[in-house]
Amino acid sequence: MVLRTFGWSFAVTVVGLAAAFMLWGWEGFAVVAILSILEISLSFDNAVVNASVLAKMNEFWQKIFLTIGILIAVFGMRLVFPLLIVGVTAKMGPIETIDLAMNNQDEYERLVTAAHPAIAAFGGVFLLMIFLDFVFEEREHKWLAWLERPLAKLGKLDMLSVLVALGVLLIIATTYGSEALVGDHDTADKTATVLISGLLGLITYLIVGGLSDYFEDKLEDDDDDDEDGEEGEAREKPQRGANGKVVGLAGKAAFFLFLYLEVLDASFSFDGVIGAFAITNDIFEMALGLGIGAMYVRSLTVYLVRKGTLDDYVYLEHGAHYAIGALAVILLITIGQHMNEVITGLIGVILIAAAFGSSVLRNKRIGHEPGKNGDSAQEEVEAKV
Template sequence: MRPIVRSSLALPLLLLAVCVPVAWILLSPAAAAALTALALLEIAMAADTSVPMAGIAARIQHPARRLFLSVGLVLGVLAMRLLLPPTAVAVTQAESPADAAAEAVLQPGLFAAHLAAARPGIAAFGAVFIWLVFSEYLFNVERTSRRAWLGRVEAALARVRFPRAAALGVGVAAAAVSVALADPSVRGALAIGSATGIAAYLANKVVAAWSTRDGAAGWKLHLHAATVVFERGLTVFMLFEILDGSYTLSSTSSSPGLNYLEEAAVAVVGVAIGAVFLARLTATVNAERGLKRLRYLKAGAAYVLGVLSVLLWASLAVPIPGGLAGWFGSVIIGLALLTSIPRRRSLRNQDPVAPAS
């Protein structure tokens, strides 16, 4: 996997090498330093999400896959990272989206307070939505042939008779428990967020199914790709904006010497560089068929989503440490990779089987 990562880093690092001097000259040394830090952080986080992205890219119909891996993925990550937090604040605070976006840049402290107030409902929405996405793997909704990574328990869950009903039932039960255990002041927000998450997931699946029905082609395939981008963009948003409590446009506010326009410019360019790396790494993993060569990598990618949904539900009751929220995906993907490598080595060491005469 190291050559894959190295080849994918070439363009993002080139963009960073070009943009940093430009920021230094046109803005300030502080802007250049902030851009470097933010872009490197985005690249590090993108490495965690590339494997799940590759798994989703494999589900997209071939004519739309190239557009998804080039333009759609970058735009989707940018939209979720930069626009979804102001949208959430606009809905919960009854503001216009423009006012919420201006607040994020001009008044980051007030925006952070508003986002924190909206957080319980958003987390409930994300927890049930991401659980339902993860349950597609856990309960083997598509009934694909695979070897269970976690042994007999996973194999048994993959054979349940009504997988979609099981996934929805567990999601509703977990949401109900989270509402019952929550503080009475936020129970209404949690209930609405959970119900909206279920409705959004079902609507997303209806659109995806319709867009690929009867050999659909053209713009419908791109619509299907958009549903996949929405799933992954929402996951990235929940992981890096809600669990760790930071918002991209506010993350550079502590850098000395930057005004709000410089902060916005640095944030947009930094996120864009990270998104380009994510798109290239995902495309490379998909082209190299990494998910087929490493048989448990897809399982690890799925369990990243499962753990994220559990952490989101848990975060409604107890604080989640930032380190755990930010890097648990690396541990899961690493374990999946390590448990896949011995098989590859053993296959290489085996003598070729002679064809029957």
């Protein structure tokens, strides 16, 4: 199972580190290895959340996520995205931007860093919405019951997560935004930029998340109607898990879930790309190191789906979402204050480790053996991937 799931990641690691050594020597080898570890540590919670979404997709869309999705993650977000940011903010053409990144790396780093307030506001608000929608929703399993029960009751108020996110954005924009960091020691008034970027992050979440939820609900409604009709047996129905929720989603529902995953990955990659400049400003070293890490995040996502880990360790998803909430807050704070990347990575690891430990204790308390109560419908989908 491990070799089958992580095989491509192992192969990419060997090839990538060998290429780093041949191109840049031992120093380049070390830089790429460190960047890979940095990406994995910062994105472990991303893998857990990805797994909860990927488990809903059918075989075709799971493969799309693992093929096209990884190309977007590695080349799009880790290589093209920083170039795009520099090109837009500095009003430069693609060729000029690439030339700058290759031949004037210090200036390239300065321009990417100057764009950090906009990047952090967009990604911070997007991730904050994911966290808020999770904690405001009534759930069967509660990890921190003393906190989650009252929040679930508050969540019955319509659009509460949007109002909270807007309130947080307004506070950040009027405090940190007025003296936003645009360099190691330089600040500038980016209040308008932070507000606009944060609103774009909120709108992106509402559009992509809303459309995926709409088509998923529509698929469920169509399935229920078919069960009452004469043609119900003749049409292909979505599979359902033991909890009654649809799995094996296809068509528009799966497409928008795929978009949601890619935007989620982009939001997680922001801090990794910015943090990588503390190690190197070579775009190719950065893309190679972060790309290797992204491969492991994808492989871990698949591993969690195939093993049914989120069903066996029910608090893992909670820990991942709390880590997302922490990352969202950190991203928004970094608009006006420096934050060590080690802190960012450790917070996520600690929260997920605590959630895993709580899940193990729960399993012992109720006598649950992981892997014994698998979802047969989901297992059938996963076995094909």
